Every structure is written in structure tokens, then in C-alpha cells.
Amino acid sequence: MRIAMIGGGYVGLVSGACFAEFGLHVAVVETNPDRLSALREGRIPIYEPGLDVLVENNARAGRLTFGDDIAQAVAGAEAVFIAVGTPPRNGDGAADLQYVHAAARQIAQALTGYAVIVTKSTVPVGSSRRIAEIIRATRPDLDFDVASNPEFLREGSAIDDCMRPDRVIIGLDQKQPERARRAEAVMQRVYEPLKKIDAPLVFTGLETAELTKYASNSFLAMKISFINEMADLCEKLGANVQELACGMGMDERIGSRFLNPGPGYGGSCFPKDTLALSRIAQEAQSGCRLVETTVQVNEARKAAMAGRIIAACGGSVNNKTVAVLGLTFKPETDDMRESASIPILHRLAEAGARLQAYDPVGMDAAKPLLPPETTYCENALDAAQGADVLVVLTEWEQFRSISPEALAQRMQNKIIVDLRNIFDPAVMRASGFSYLSVGRP
Structure with missing residues (x-):
């Protein structure tokens, strides 16, 4: 079975690689030349554990290809997935669907036979029906159906989520039962391998599937x-x-x-x-x-955390060195989008702090987003060197095993603000630290 994946970003790349592992032939369309060049050369432009091996194995087997030609990708495809970005629209926070709509038009122009057009991107309710309208307006003669198949991938464990999902939600146009049955047959074939592990396939209406994700x-x-x-x-x-x-x-x-x-x-x-x-x-x-x-509540939370760090330093971080462990929004990813580290570290820098930061994989992504004077270190202990306070912002597993004695030897003042509760309060206090965590006495 052949499918096409429009978009080689996080969702498109992970989903495409997993579909290829299922045994499908997957053509991924990526229009960003730098990202496409990396994928063709076997370089993975995002960090996701195990994804590099999965892409390499399936590309070598000929089941996973990358290109920028939609017409070539959709030729013979029974399902075409739209997996492009839907960033918040400036001003009101609504999803910006310009890339989704552009993909729909390009797919309509390129298709030569019947296919199910599947929305993998997270889109507002009504988007699948709007996609259908765009395709009909572009190609009134085209035979197609639409489906909504939202992703539920957790960064850091996305491959397992894709290969062994707790559910697969597939929305169809239930107002047209015959067409819905035809589209369902195609989607059943796409997800056929999951039946062997009894992963539930939940078929709903288009609107329900779109809303379920949100x-x-x-x-x-x-x-x-x-x-x-x-x-x-x-x-x-x-x-x-x-x-x-x-x-x-x-x-x-x-x-x-x-x-x-x-x-x-x-x-x-x-x-x-x-x-x-x-x-x-x-x-x-x-x-x-x-x-x-x-x-x-979440926005207020991030702002309050910077104040908590300043309070732990006696009310001022001016000319004080703050060691920062972890920058990404969660461990096992290099994703810095909306990470709490961004507003927290900008607030500390504005208050006069000197920042020494370490993250296992996220520092390159962090540099354009964090205060320009931030110093990036080779490891956690280097970040702690000469620090007045150490702040834990991301709960990377490797941080849990850091020796309190090693920290004490390197830090100028023994203050720790652990915003992820990765350390044992009793152990830290026994090692002479002034230790503050979240919600623990």
C-alpha cells in the first residue's frame, strides 16, 4: 500500500517512519530545502529517541522516501496525509490554517485517481469539511474522501506512541454513509498492523475527531x-x-x-x-x-517561578551567577517551544543575573530564544562552577544522579531551587544546601 505524507516536520516524519515500519510505502513531501537535504542525507533535523534508526532502516529498505514533488509523491497513493504546521494565529490564538489549505490545493492539483485525504495536523472543528470544499473547488472532477486522524504523540516517546497507541481516532463524513464506508476501508488497511496488538481504532464523525485532539x-x-x-x-x-x-x-x-x-x-x-x-x-x-x-494559571506560573528564584537568593540576583540545568520544555526532546525556561531566564537576566546553562540536547535550539549573554556549558558540573544558586528547570534523568558533594565543591553559595523535584530534600540539606523544591516542606 502506498501513502503520501505532506510535511516532514515532527508529526509527518515520525508518522511516516512508523507507517513505513508497518510495511507501507511512504513518500514524505518536504518543501524546506535545508530539512529535505538533511533527510535525504540521513540526518534527522529533530531529536526523538530511536527515530534516526527507524528512518535509516526504512529508507534503506525503500519503504520511506523524501522529496519536494507532490505530484510524484501522491501518484498511486491510496491515502494522502496532511501533516503541516498549524501555529497560533497572531492576535487571537486561533490555529493558522494557511499551510493546511495550501496543501489541500496542491494535493487536488496533483492527484490522478481516488484517494482519502487525511488531516494529521491539529485543526479546528470544521477544517476537514473546509478541506473538502477547497479540493472540490480546485478539481470538481476529482474522486476523493476526507478523514480526520489526529496524532497523540508525546515528544520523547513518539515512536512507541505511534507503534503501540492507546487509541487511533479516525473521523469520517458520517453524513454520507457510503463514502464513509469506502474511506473507512482505506484507513483500516493503513492501520492493519495495529490489529495484531489489539490497538483500538475508534471511528467517529469528522467534527468529533477534530475536537477530541483539542x-x-x-x-x-x-x-x-x-x-x-x-x-x-x-x-x-x-x-x-x-x-x-x-x-x-x-x-x-x-x-x-x-x-x-x-x-x-x-x-x-x-x-x-x-x-x-x-x-x-x-x-x-x-x-x-x-x-x-x-x-x-500557566502563564502566571512561569512568571512566579522567576520570583521564587530571586527570593531564594535573598531578594536579588544582580551580579550573581545562576546555574541552570535543563532548558527544553521536557526531557528527551530538543523542543524549546513555549518552554518555561524562556520567560524565567529572561526575567533573571533582566534582574542582573549571570546565566550558566546546560541541556543535554537543547542548547542549539535555545540560543536564539534565551538572553544573548547566557553561557552554555559542556555538562551539568561545568554549569555549577562558581554559581551562587543552581536551578533545575528540566528533569533530565542524568541530573538525578549528580553528586551533592560534587555540586558543593563547585558552587560558590550552596543554594538549589529545584523546580522539578528531582533531588531528595533530606540528602541535599544533609550536604549543607539551602534547598527549595515545589510543594514539599
Whole structure:
């Protein structure tokens, strides 16, 4: 079976490589010349554990190709996936669909036979029907169907999410049952390998599939903001947020995931999707106040964390050296989009701090976004050299094993602000540190 993937970014590249691993022949279309050149040379332009091996193996086997010619890519394809960016629109936070609509027009012009046009990008409700309108206007003679197949990939574990998903959501035009059945047959073939592991394929209407993606991410973002507010309350009352989260998570109705307090959520999905869902609800004149409040709580959270660091240094970081461990919005990715480190470090730099930072994979991506005077170090201990305070912003696993003694030897003042709760408070205090974490007494 042949499919095409329009867009070789994070979603398109991971999805395309996994589909190829399923045994499908996948043609990935990428119009950015630098990214296309890298992919053709076997260089992966994003960091995702295991993706390099998956791409190399399937490219060598001839199941995964990269190019910039849509007509060549869609020739003989039974399904064409749109996986281009949908960034927030300036001014109102709504998803910008210009790239999706442009891809739809190009696909319409290039197709020579029947195919299912599948939206993989995160798009507002009604987008799949709008894509269908664009294609019909461009090629009234074309035989096609549309489907919505939102991705649920977690950066850092995206391959496992794609190969062993907890669910696959596929939206079809249920207002036209015969066409929906034809499109469903194609999508069943695309995901045939997943039936062997009993991964659930959930078929819904187009609107439901589109909304499910936004609702899922907004709920998880809300869960993060909730535990962050509980952490603040724990600090006021002398309770322990980790024990609280454990007690909550044992309730199977709640679950333990996304109950880790920190400096606020970031990344490519949660900030963008919460804003977009708020806008969707406003346009539908349906209140979505929990999501709107989640956005506000998260922005306030990031601002408050810089103040927490300054307070730990006696009320001023002017001419003080701040060691920073972790810059990306989460571990196992080089993604800096909406990372809490950005507003926090800019606030510290404005207050006169000298920044010494280390991140295992994110420093190149961080440099254009962080204060220009930031010093980037070769490892965590180099970042701690001569520091007045050490701040943990990303919970990379390697940071957990850092020796307190080694830190104490390098730091000028023994102050740690652990915004990810990766260290044991008792151990750190026994090593002579003034240690502050999140929501723990």
C-alpha cells in the first residue's frame, strides 16, 4: 500500500517512519530545502529517541522516501496525509490554517485517481469539511474522501506512541454513509498492523475527531495546572505535594500521570491547543472557562517561578551567577517551544543575573530564544562552577544522579531551587544546601 505524507516536520516524519515500519510505502513531501537535504542525507533535523534508526532502516529498505514533488509523491497513493504546521494565529490564538489549505490545493492539483485525504495536523472543528470544499473547488472532477486522524504523540516517546497507541481516532463524513464506508476501508488497511496488538481504532464523525485532539490536550494541561496550584497550597499548609499526588493518582478515575508539579507546561501542543480550543468555544458561543483559566494559571506560573528564584537568593540576583540545568520544555526532546525556561531566564537576566546553562540536547535550539549573554556549558558540573544558586528547570534523568558533594565543591553559595523535584530534600540539606523544591516542606 502506498501513502503520501505532506510535511516532514515532527508529526509527518515520525508518522511516516512508523507507517513505513508497518510495511507501507511512504513518500514524505518536504518543501524546506535545508530539512529535505538533511533527510535525504540521513540526518534527522529533530531529536526523538530511536527515530534516526527507524528512518535509516526504512529508507534503506525503500519503504520511506523524501522529496519536494507532490505530484510524484501522491501518484498511486491510496491515502494522502496532511501533516503541516498549524501555529497560533497572531492576535487571537486561533490555529493558522494557511499551510493546511495550501496543501489541500496542491494535493487536488496533483492527484490522478481516488484517494482519502487525511488531516494529521491539529485543526479546528470544521477544517476537514473546509478541506473538502477547497479540493472540490480546485478539481470538481476529482474522486476523493476526507478523514480526520489526529496524532497523540508525546515528544520523547513518539515512536512507541505511534507503534503501540492507546487509541487511533479516525473521523469520517458520517453524513454520507457510503463514502464513509469506502474511506473507512482505506484507513483500516493503513492501520492493519495495529490489529495484531489489539490497538483500538475508534471511528467517529469528522467534527468529533477534530475536537477530541483539542479536548485531550486541554484536559492534560488542566491537570498540570491543577497540581501546580495544589503544590502552592501544600507549601502554605505544610503538606507534601508528592504524597498528595500519589494519593490522588491511586484513584483509577484520576490516574497518576501528569500530576508532577513544576514551572508550568510548554511544548508544541498544550499552549497552542488550549488557546485554540478557547477560541473555538468563543466562536461557537459556548463557555470554556476551565480551559481559559488553565491558560492564565500557566502563564502566571512561569512568571512566579522567576520570583521564587530571586527570593531564594535573598531578594536579588544582580551580579550573581545562576546555574541552570535543563532548558527544553521536557526531557528527551530538543523542543524549546513555549518552554518555561524562556520567560524565567529572561526575567533573571533582566534582574542582573549571570546565566550558566546546560541541556543535554537543547542548547542549539535555545540560543536564539534565551538572553544573548547566557553561557552554555559542556555538562551539568561545568554549569555549577562558581554559581551562587543552581536551578533545575528540566528533569533530565542524568541530573538525578549528580553528586551533592560534587555540586558543593563547585558552587560558590550552596543554594538549589529545584523546580522539578528531582533531588531528595533530606540528602541535599544533609550536604549543607539551602534547598527549595515545589510543594514539599
